[in-house]
Amino acid sequence: MLKEVFKRPQKSSIFRESIFKEIEDLGINSIGIVAFISFFVGGVVVIQTALNLENPLTPKYLIGYASRESLILEFSPTLISIILAGKVGSYITSSIGTMRVTEQIDALEVMGMNSLNYLVLPKIIANVFFYPFVIIISISLGIFGGWVAGILTGLVSSADYIMGIRSDFDSFHLVYSMIKTSVFAFVIATVPAFHGYYVNGGAIEVGKASTRAVVWTSIVIIVLNYFLTQMLLGK
Amino acid sequence: MIEVKDLYKEFDGTPVLKGINATFENGKTSLVIGTSGSGKTVFLKCLLGLLHPERGDISYDGNIYNQMSPDEKRDLKKDIGMVFQGSALFDSSTVEENVMFPLKMFTNQPYEERIERVNFVLNRVNLENANKKYPAELSGGMQKRVAIARAIVMNPKYLFCDEPNSGLDPKTSTVIDTLIQEITKEYNITTIINSHDMNSVMEIGEKIILLKNGVKAWEGTSDEVFRTDNKDLTNFVYSSNLFKKVREAQLKEDSK
Numbered sequence A: 001m002l003k004e005v006f007k008r009p010q011k012s013s014i015f016r017e018s019i020f021k022e023i024e025d026l027g028i029n030s031i032g033i034v035a036f037i038s039f040f041v042g043g044v045v046v047i048q049t050a051l052n053l054e055n056p057l058t059p060k061y062l063i064g065y066a067s068r069e070s071l072i073l074e075f076s077p078t079l080i081s082i083i084l085a086g087k088v089g090s091y092i093t094s095s096i097g098t099m100r101v102t103e104q105i106d107a108l109e110v111m112g113m114n115s116l117n118y119l120v121l122p123k124i125i126a127n128v129f130f131y132p133f134v135i136i137i138s139i140s141l142g143i144f145g146g147w148v149a150g151i152l153t154g155l156v157s158s159a160d161y162i163m164g165i166r167s168d169f170d171s172f173h174l175v176y177s178m179i180k181t182s183v184f185a186f187v188i189a190t191v192p193a194f195h196g197y198y199v200n201g202g203a204i205e206v207g208k209a210s211t212r213a214v215v216w217t218s219i220v221i222i223v224l225n226y227f228l229t230q231m232l233l234g235k
Numbered sequence B: 001m002i003e004v005k006d007l008y009k010e011f012d013g014t015p016v017l018k019g020i021n022a023t024f025e026n027g028k029t030s031l032v033i034g035t036s037g038s039g040k041t042v043f044l045k046c047l048l049g050l051l052h053p054e055r056g057d058i059s060y061d062g063n064i065y066n067q068m069s070p071d072e073k074r075d076l077k078k079d080i081g082m083v084f085q086g087s088a089l090f091d092s093s094t095v096e097e098n099v100m101f102p103l104k105m106f107t108n109q110p111y112e113e114r115i116e117r118v119n120f121v122l123n124r125v126n127l128e129n130a131n132k133k134y135p136a137e138l139s140g141g142m143q144k145r146v147a148i149a150r151a152i153v154m155n156p157k158y159l160f161c162d163e164p165n166s167g168l169d170p171k172t173s174t175v176i177d178t179l180i181q182e183i184t185k186e187y188n189i190t191t192i193i194n195s196h197d198m199n200s201v202m203e204i205g206e207k208i209i210l211l212k213n214g215v216k217a218w219e220g221t222s223d224e225v226f227r228t229d230n231k232d233l234t235n236f237v238y239s240s241n242l243f244k245k246v247r248e249a250q251l252k253e254d255s256k
């Protein structure tokens, strides 16, 4: 299955075209919702961290530090991926599944196309290369949302927060985050694509396959999250 | 030439094709007829390699399909044009993009040449001014015609049409039948049409194969259709009132 997907594309100009189209459909169209969620969750993270650091002796800048770490390590790469598994995953399954049940995939095959390669590889490449940018946007907006929330609620001052954001930065945490993101991006492209590609029946089955694809994509992400974390951060 | 030997196909233990033998010649339009559910679509899909028969050989100009390498199969498919029963147009592409797709994929023609060819085939199926429309904006018959245009745009050596004129009015239907026949003659290609349309049977019918209960129940030409006393065929043909009347008139004529 994956062997077919990773064959050399039949025509490179068309392949490039498809990648740009997929970046638009799968990536750019997701930025809005990602930005929106990240901004507000960033705010919530700051408020909750501040309330948990009640001890007056704990320096306030730790709020910025803790928020940054939780956004980089967990919230942006994992939670945003789960959200994208729902949004992008269901889109991929239903679009490929519809092509299957309306014989469009058969039509491609009859023309001599490698349909798996033509339909799935551009999605994988678009996802794996574009999602890291989406997640960086998410991290940045989360941190910004935290700053806004900190000031609005008066829980942390701008200077303290910024100091926290800049203290003790371990660049490997960002690398870890990007590795996770790329792996999840791969999962978000492939698991739903296969659920769509092998659908049998009609519109109802396409709907069911979409639901199943979202569930499985989320499960795979959560499980991989555990193992990747153990591998990359565990001592 | 396409040769089919002892083709057997079942779904979950239920046989649909029980050993079909047939030959389809170059430059001829052959017709596969049969009632709904008789296995016409399954038959075509087996020929195309979209379904895998349990038994039997299919050979294209002497080359057995099952013995070809994946690359050879893909090369063969570039010579095949197929019109699916449900048209199977790419619904995120316009009419023009649909028809141009194979050209774009498998030739290095510049855009001007491609668009010229696209307009030419769209013209041949009597479809103008629809270039920029999406399949969802077309009527069923128009979608069929786009599918036919897409199937012939590469000048295929083999042309398969699964009920090309279902959903078409009798006039357009005749135009399409004639068109397919002309192309078949002109380029000496091997054409197989699935149909249960009696007009097409009369119109085309250089070779007609009747499928019934998974076997070939009759084979002949359109001229022979009216003369045969094969029960399966007459049952199929004269289930149409129009043809029953034609038949009665003819018998009356003959007895005079």
Ligand SMILES: Nc1ncnc2c1ncn2[C@@H]1O[C@H](COP(=O)(O)OP(=O)(O)OP(=O)(O)O)[C@@H](O)[C@H]1O
Pocket: B011, B016, B034, B035, B036, B037, B038, B039, B040, B041, B042, B043, B085, B196
């Ligand atoms: N994918 C499949 N799985 C199981 N059974 C199938 C499948 N495809 C076709 N069949 C069965 O094979 C038989 C023949 O179907 P087919 O689609 O070839 O009929 P047809 O002659 O093309 O009919 P129509 O004129 O209505 O298009 C039917 O009984 C159908 O239920």
Ligand SMILES: [Mg+2]
Pocket: B040, B041, B042, B085, B162
């Ligand atoms: Mg059919």
